[in-house]
Amino acid sequence: ILVIQVKRFLKNQYFTEKNPSLVMLPLDQIIDMKNVDPTNPVTLGAEVSQKYRLIGIITHEGDVNKGMYKSYVCVSHNEGGPEGRWMELQDLYTREIHPSVACTSPAYLLMFQKLH
Secondary structure (H helix, E strand, C coil): CEEEECCCEEECCCCEEECCCCCCCCCCCEEECCCCCCCCCCCCCCCCCCEEEEEEEEEEEECCCCEEEEEEEEEECCCCCCCCEEEEEECCEEEEECHHHHHCCCEEEEEEEECC
16 A cells, blocks of 8 residues: 655744645556656666555545545445546544545545555
8 A cells, every 4th residue: 555645744943734635636647657767776676566546545534623534435446437436424424425525635645555
């Protein structure tokens, strides 16, 4: 699993603020990380797969001092069209959602599954 953290909280000399910018995520795309660090000894000169597919998103809703976390999880890439089937999870609440809800959420953590 590859986890990418989006820097949402910015602290300056006086206070901490939240960056509400949206990260647009193409849910049907596979990303290739092989060229991110071509000097990595694990991938240097090797035909090692560095392709990943997005499988989870964690968001933070609220402000810096209070809020809640919500998760979006792809439960199947083989159903529901090219973006797959996505679920929203928050505490004990679970529901199936349209993939566009997940890809337009204010992402805090992005989880990718390595493809073989």
